[in-house]
Amino acid sequence: MNFSNEQLERYSRHIILKDFGPEGQHKLLNSKVLIIGAGGLGSPAAMYLAAAGVGTIGIVDFDKVELSNLQRQIMHFTGDVEKYKVQSACETIGLINPDINVVTYRERVDLENIEDLITDRDYDFIIDGTDNFAAKFLINDACVKLRKPFVHAGIIRFEGQLMTYVPGKGPCYRCIFDSPPPPDAVPTCSQAGVLGVTAGVVGTLQATEAIKYLAGIGELLTGQLLIYEGLNMDFRKIEIVTNKSCRICSQVPAEIELTDYQNNCCTG
Amino acid sequence: MNDIKADAFVDITDVVCPTTFAKAKVAMARLSEGQILEIRMKAGEPLQNVPRSFKEEGAQVIKVIENEDGTYTAFIKKAG
Ligand SMILES: [Zn+2]
Numbered sequence: 001m002n003f004s005n006e007q008l009e010r011y012s013r014h015i016i017l018k019d020f021g022p023e024g025q026h027k028l029l030n031s032k033v034l035i036i037g038a039g040g041l042g043s044p045a046a047m048y049l050a051a052a053g054v055g056t057i058g059i060v061d062f063d064k065v066e067l068s069n070l071q072r073q074i075m076h077f078t079g080d081v082e083k084y085k086v087q088s089a090c091e092t093i094g095l096i097n098p099d100i101n102v103v104t105y106r107e108r109v110d111l112e113n114i115e116d117l118i119t120d121r122d123y124d125f126i127i128d129g130t131d132n133f134a135a136k137f138l139i140n141d142a143c144v145k146l147r148k149p150f151v152h153a154g155i156i157r158f159e160g161q162l163m164t165y166v167p168g169k170g171p172c173y174r175c176i177f178d179s180p181p182p183p184d185a186v187p188t189c190s191q192a193g194v195l196g197v198t199a200g201v202v203g204t205l206q207a208t209e210a211i212k213y214l215a216g217i218g219e220l221l222t223g224q225l226l227i228y229e230g231l232n233m234d235f236r237k238i239e240i241v242t243n244k245s246c247r248i249c250s251q252v253p254a255e256i257e258l259t260d261y262q263n264n265c266c267t268g
Numbered sequence: 269m270n271d272i273k274a275d276a277f278v279d280i281t282d283v284v285c286p287t288t289f290a291k292a293k294v295a296m297a298r299l300s301e302g303q304i305l306e307i308r309m310k311a312g313e314p315l316q317n318v319p320r321s322f323k324e325e326g327a328q329v330i331k332v333i334e335n336e337d338g339t340y341t342a343f344i345k346k347a348g
Contacts, residue, residue, distance in 0.1 A: 001294065002298055005283075009287045010292050012290035013286060015290035015294060016286050016289045016293060017288075021293060022293055022294045022297040
């Protein structure tokens with residue numbers, strides 16, 4: 001376990017943290033996290049993981065930065081409008097912590113590429129920072145299939161929710177939500193406002209789950225759905241159980257067939 | 269006089285809080301339970317806080333001695 005003098009200083013508040021310590025920091029430095037979506041959720045998640053010293057961070061996003069993104073996607077700055085989000089993300093991470101190895105994928109996740117993205121660097125943990133049901137179900141199904149842990153999250157208006165899936169340690173997203181709602185039941189992004197900080201709160205909680213998993217500390221949100229309501233500042237947890245007839249996690253992983261629910265909701 | 273045999277030595281006089289305790293903790297992490305770390309530190313903040321912080325985490329502060337150059341040396345035994 002070797003730290004350079006600069007690392008000792010940069011991570012000193014982690015290293016002196018009881019129950020985290022040099023061991024926890026060492027694990028983070030050797031970890032690889034894939035963040036799918038460089039938007040509202042992915043921004044705080046990527047920035048905190050970079051600051052924390054997660055050694056390799058992969059970022060998947062196809063879109064360019066738009067002015068209307070900046071109210072919540074804090075990884076992108078005014079001068080980044082029109083840049084690809086993966087490029088802007090890579091630059092911000094580099095400014096926060098130049099030690100981080102950033103891997104960018106300018107792609108939209110789909111049936112064809114999701115497994116390759118996750119296995120490209122054999123990521124240890126996946127963060128779902130997408131904003132549409134098609135991608136969320138796809139990420140769940142692929143992670144169960146490839147036996148990878150991930151943290152799901154969703155936000156709308158003043159509210160958010162998250163849960164963590166760890167293979168063999170509890171239910172998957174499909175155990176609660178069997179299939180996506182019909183497209184016309186889902187408000188499009190332009191119809192659904194969101195308070196910017198909601199993304200910050202929930203994306204930061206996702207980063208917390210990732211760090212705990214990687215360092216091997218604490219209790220994860222496995223078997224629990226955390227619901228955050230910003231307007232009345234309420235956090236509550238709902239117990240969820242593994243659905244024995246879940247169409248995904250009750251199967252033999254290798255035999256899981258991915259489904260494409262591609263809708264045309266915007267991402268980010 | 270010092271008759272304690274340390275298993276490792278770390279000098280934290282070249283860093284400031286909170287890197288002082290961080291550097292000492294990294295040195296301690298390399299030791300096994302029951303082994304002794306010798307830490308050279310400056311008076312003031314490090315002397316006040318570093319031995320105490322180890323104690324709060326369950327380690328045993330065996331001895332702290334003042335050196336001729338005004339620095340201090342603490343011997344800390346790693347807990348299980
Ligand atoms: Zn399931």
